[in-house]
Amino acid sequence: MTDAISISNAQLRFGETAALDGVSLIIPQGTCFGIVGESGSGKTTLMRAILGLQKLDQGDIRILGNPLVHSRAALKQRASFVQPIFQDPAASLSPRSRIRTLMNEVGTVLREPHAATHERLAVILNRLGLPPGFIDKYPHEISGGQARRVAIARALLMKPSILIADEPTAGLDVSVQGDLLNLLQDIRRSESITLVVISHNLAIVRLIAENAVVMRAGKVVEGGEVGALFGSPREAYTRELLAAWPGVTHVGAAD
Amino acid sequence: MAISVRNLSVDYSLPQGTAHALRGVSLDIKQGELLGLVGESGSGKSTVAFALMGLLANNAKVVSGSATIDGKSFDLTKRNATASLRGRGMAMIFQDPMLSLNPVFTIGTQLCEVLRRRAPGSDRKTRAEMAQDALDKVKLSNPKRRMEQYPHELSGGMRQRVVIAMALLSEPALLIADEPTTALDVTVEAQIMREIIGLRDRIGCAVLLITHSLGLVTEYCDAISVLYAGERLESGTVKEVQRQPGHPYTRMLFDCEVPIDRERHADATQNRFTVISGELPDPRRRPPGCIFNGRCDVSFEDCAAIHPSDYPVGTDVDHSARCLRLATP
Amino acid sequence: MNGLVATLKRICSERDGRLGLAFTCLILVFALVGPLVSPDPNAIDIKARFAAPGLAHLLGTDNLGRDLLARTSVGTRYALTLAVLIVVISSIIGSLIGIVAGVVGGWVDRAVTAVFDIVNAFPPLILAFALIALYGKGSATFVLLVTVVFIPQFGRMARARAQTLRNLSFIEAERMLAVHPFTIVVRHFLPNVAGPIIVLASMNLPVVIAFEASLSFLGFGVQPPKSSLGTLIKDGFISINQSWWPTIAAALVLAIATLGATLLGEALRRVIDPKTAGVR
Numbered sequence: 001m002t003d004a005i006s007i008s009n010a011q012l013r014f015g016e017t018a019a020l021d022g023v024s025l026i027i028p029q030g031t032c033f034g035i036v037g038e039s040g041s042g043k044t045t046l047m048r049a050i051l052g053l054q055k056l057d058q059g060d061i062r063i064l065g066n067p068l069v070h071s072r073a074a075l076k077q078r079a080s081f082v083q084p085i086f087q088d089p090a091a092s093l094s095p096r097s098r099i100r101t102l103m104n105e106v107g108t109v110l111r112e113p114h115a116a117t118h119e120r121l122a123v124i125l126n127r128l129g130l131p132p133g134f135i136d137k138y139p140h141e142i143s144g145g146q147a148r149r150v151a152i153a154r155a156l157l158m159k160p161s162i163l164i165a166d167e168p169t170a171g172l173d174v175s176v177q178g179d180l181l182n183l184l185q186d187i188r189r190s191e192s193i194t195l196v197v198i199s200h201n202l203a204i205v206r207l208i209a210e211n212a213v214v215m216r217a218g219k220v221v222e223g224g225e226v227g228a229l230f231g232s233p234r235e236a237y238t239r240e241l242l243a244a245w246p247g248v249t250h251v252g253a254a255d
Numbered sequence: 256m257a258i259s260v261r262n263l264s265v266d267y268s269l270p271q272g273t274a275h276a277l278r279g280v281s282l283d284i285k286q287g288e289l290l291g292l293v294g295e296s297g298s299g300k301s302t303v304a305f306a307l308m309g310l311l312a313n314n315a316k317v318v319s320g321s322a323t324i325d326g327k328s329f330d331l332t333k334r335n336a337t338a339s340l341r342g343r344g345m346a347m348i349f350q351d352p353m354l355s356l357n358p359v360f361t362i363g364t365q366l367c368e369v370l371r372r373r374a375p376g377s378d379r380k381t382r383a384e385m386a387q388d389a390l391d392k393v394k395l396s397n398p399k400r401r402m403e404q405y406p407h408e409l410s411g412g413m414r415q416r417v418v419i420a421m422a423l424l425s426e427p428a429l430l431i432a433d434e435p436t437t438a439l440d441v442t443v444e445a446q447i448m449r450e451i452i453g454l455r456d457r458i459g460c461a462v463l464l465i466t467h468s469l470g471l472v473t474e475y476c477d478a479i480s481v482l483y484a485g486e487r488l489e490s491g492t493v494k495e496v497q498r499q500p501g502h503p504y505t506r507m508l509f510d511c512e513v514p515i516d517r518e519r520h521a522d523a524t525q526n527r528f529t530v531i532s533g534e535l536p537d538p539r540r541r542p543p544g545c546i547f548n549g550r551c552d553v554s555f556e557d558c559a560a561i562h563p564s565d566y567p568v569g570t571d572v573d574h575s576a577r578c579l580r581l582a583t584p
Numbered sequence: 585m586n587g588l589v590a591t592l593k594r595i596c597s598e599r600d601g602r603l604g605l606a607f608t609c610l611i612l613v614f615a616l617v618g619p620l621v622s623p624d625p626n627a628i629d630i631k632a633r634f635a636a637p638g639l640a641h642l643l644g645t646d647n648l649g650r651d652l653l654a655r656t657s658v659g660t661r662y663a664l665t666l667a668v669l670i671v672v673i674s675s676i677i678g679s680l681i682g683i684v685a686g687v688v689g690g691w692v693d694r695a696v697t698a699v700f701d702i703v704n705a706f707p708p709l710i711l712a713f714a715l716i717a718l719y720g721k722g723s724a725t726f727v728l729l730v731t732v733v734f735i736p737q738f739g740r741m742a743r744a745r746a747q748t749l750r751n752l753s754f755i756e757a758e759r760m761l762a763v764h765p766f767t768i769v770v771r772h773f774l775p776n777v778a779g780p781i782i783v784l785a786s787m788n789l790p791v792v793i794a795f796e797a798s799l800s801f802l803g804f805g806v807q808p809p810k811s812s813l814g815t816l817i818k819d820g821f822i823s824i825n826q827s828w829w830p831t832i833a834a835a836l837v838l839a840i841a842t843l844g845a846t847l848l849g850e851a852l853r854r855v856i857d858p859k860t861a862g863v864r
Contacts, residue, residue, distance in 0.1 A: 174508065175507070175531035176530060176531070178511060178528025179528075182528050182530070185526065185527075201513075203513040203517065206515070206517065207519055207528070241441060244442045245470070246444065246470035246474040247470050247514050248469055248470050248514055
């Protein structure tokens with residue numbers, strides 16, 4: 001089976017700093033893959049490169065075996081494979097368009113009649129726990145959590161086989177972030193989607209992803225199966241990250 | 256020298272009506288103690304800090320509340336009640352350090368300004384030495400060069416260190432840190448928290464750490480107060496509260512935290528995240544009973560009607576929670 | 585429609601906004617109704633030259649005995665029509681050029697910016713003389729000229745907005761869905777550029793009115809026997825020793841029109857674009 005995403009020796013410099021410095025990784029199809037790192041580690045740049053929003057200086061990115069080409073035809077083809085969920089989902093909805101318009105756009109891209117789009121949309125909205133009535137609202141009229149779901153619904157309308165979520169829990173309270181993470185896991189299983197989660201939150205990645213890489217200053221520090229990666233890290237940096245994590249220690253276990 | 260806040264209530268007047276942001280919140284911080292004030296968005300945790308500092312927005316009104324800081328008591332309902340404490344008795348670290356730093360002055364100038372206000376008689380050279388010393392104490396690399404630099408030349412973590420150095424120089428009785436590490440990476444977060452604790456140890460002040468992160472509180476704080484929708488639902492030492500949460504909300508909040516050592520289950524369906532279902536109550540229409548009623552998993556009939564007061568939890572005198580379940584033995 | 589009512593309400597909530605709205609309405613009524621109720625503005629009555637304001641001629645007459653109220657209101661109508669026409673054309677062309685430059689970037693952007701710079705490098709009056717020398721006097725030349733002068737202003741603002749928008753995640757999300765670039769520009773760039781452009785347009789109205797008046801004053805604008813605020817002031821100015829009111833009346837109308845439009849524009853900016861308000 002071809003890999004969902006394979007990157008070999010991705011290089012990118014912004015002036016003096018190396019945003020990506022020889023990144024190579026393989027994301028197998030149907031798995032959940034985590035990319036962890038602190039700010040400036042290059043994890044978001046890597047996502048933008050995979051999406052074709054950022055050209056590389058050097059290196060090769062293949063999505064389902066196809067090399068990344070920066071043409072409109074290639075973009076159109078790629079859009080039905082890979083969809084992003086941006087860090088600030090409220091900002092990823094055009095502020096002066098109704099949600100209905102935004103959804104219809106997807107139908108237009110797919111050359112699908114609006115009725116068919118809305119039929120599929122109704123199913124997706126139901127899955128995401130969104131009332132069908134609010135598709136006539138504007139993005140500023142819905143809550144942040146709902147905007148996140150709308151962004152996901154829009155991505156799912158494209159029937160992608162790869163979903164890339166950049167910091168899916170950023171700005172969410174701990175009491176509601178689980179809802180979104182559970183949802184992402186469910187979608188991934190039922191649609192057999194390859195899910196890439198980019199996050200600074202090691203605890204979440206450890207639980208949601210099967211494989212992960214740790215990035216720092218544009219390089220992959222170490223990677224592998226999460227159990228081994230976080231259970232017995234080989235690199236000092238990974239250990240440092242784990243040690244710095246202000247986790248709730250279990251008193252029962254400590255006593 | 257203990258710090259106490261009593262019965263703090265703050266209202267915001269909004270076009271849609273009056274929102275009760277805080278209702279009867281009391282806090283006690285012993286000298287040299289780190290109190291973690293934990294709350295999710297909408298809990299009013301930042302309003303506590305702003306009310307204490309006298310930095311509330313124009314549409315906010317302190318309905319009731321008093322504070323004892325540095326041995327003096329203050330009526331918080333008066334405008335600028337604590338103005339005399341700003342920069343001396345009380346210091347604040349914001350999430351965005353640029354709120355505390357002036358972009359057009361060098362780090363050195365700003366640190367010396369703090370000293371000039373605190374000790375007007377001191378001469379310039381001593382002040383510069385003390386400022387540089389403070390930068391050294393917060394482990395800012397190359398303090399001599401930093402003195403000549405402007406805030407924009409520093410990284411977020413370095414700026415936060417400068418703000419801590421400023422707090423160090425003003426030797427406050429109370430340091431309020433409002434989400435001081437939220438914008439920072441975990442490794443820098445750990446360093447900054449160590450510097451805040453170092454500052455506390457040096458000048459023996461009380462620290463109010465306002466945060467959304469339970470992890471941060473359990474890792475670094477001595478005591479904890481849990482804020483929800485403008486009410487303090489539980490308070491006590493971190494150890495006691497963690498061992499025996501008195502309020503269901505506290506327990507559920509702890510359950511939502513994903514421990515870093517939680518192993519992934521081979522069966523993917525087992526890797527679920529805990530959620531507190533339901534939504535925050537409307538701050539304009541508070542329910543008559545318990546504020547957490549409706550999201551609580553152990554509520555009973557009375558919870559909808561009776562507003563609970565603070566009941567002791569366990570044997571620890573400092574541990575209390577606002578839950579009716581504790582009222583009946 | 586709701587938005588318009590809300591905007592008007594908020595404009596009326598402050599003194600400057602109310603004043604601006606009142607002045608603008610006054611001038612609009614004067615320009616629209618004035619010519620309907622007053623006599624023929626070009627009817628010459630030599631016997632009544634320099635008549636003082638009175639019942640027959642509310643604002644008096646000029647050196648040829650023409651009714652000044654009629655001439656002033658026709659002149660105002662002419663000035664307003666030109667101003668609106670010019671601002672609308674230049675804002676639409678300017679925004680489109682600006683958005684394209686901002687979205688496409690690269691050499692297109694550099695070329696557009698260079699052309700904007702060249703146009704702006706000429707003082708408008710000098711450019712006016714050059715164009716008049718080329719194409720002769722007349723309204724069409726004037727419209728062409730001022731439109732060209734104003735396009736860079738709108739273009740620059742649209743370009744700056746488009747450059748900011750281009751990197752926002754909602755535009756990137758549209759691109760990732762492979763939405764057609766034309767749809768993205770029309771549906772997602774234009775509405776988000778429109779606010780500041782409308783504000784700029786409203787603030788440029790008085791500038792165009794004043795510019796038209798000054799060109800006419802110099803004799804390069806509207807040609808006799810038609811009247812414009814500029815020619816009225818000039819004619820009155822020549823015969824100011826015989827009678828002073830023609831100049832005063834036309835100048836007052838010009839002042840109220842520009843002041844009203846400026847205040848209204850400022851108020852509109854405070855409502856639509858609060859970020860840039862306060863920078864006067």
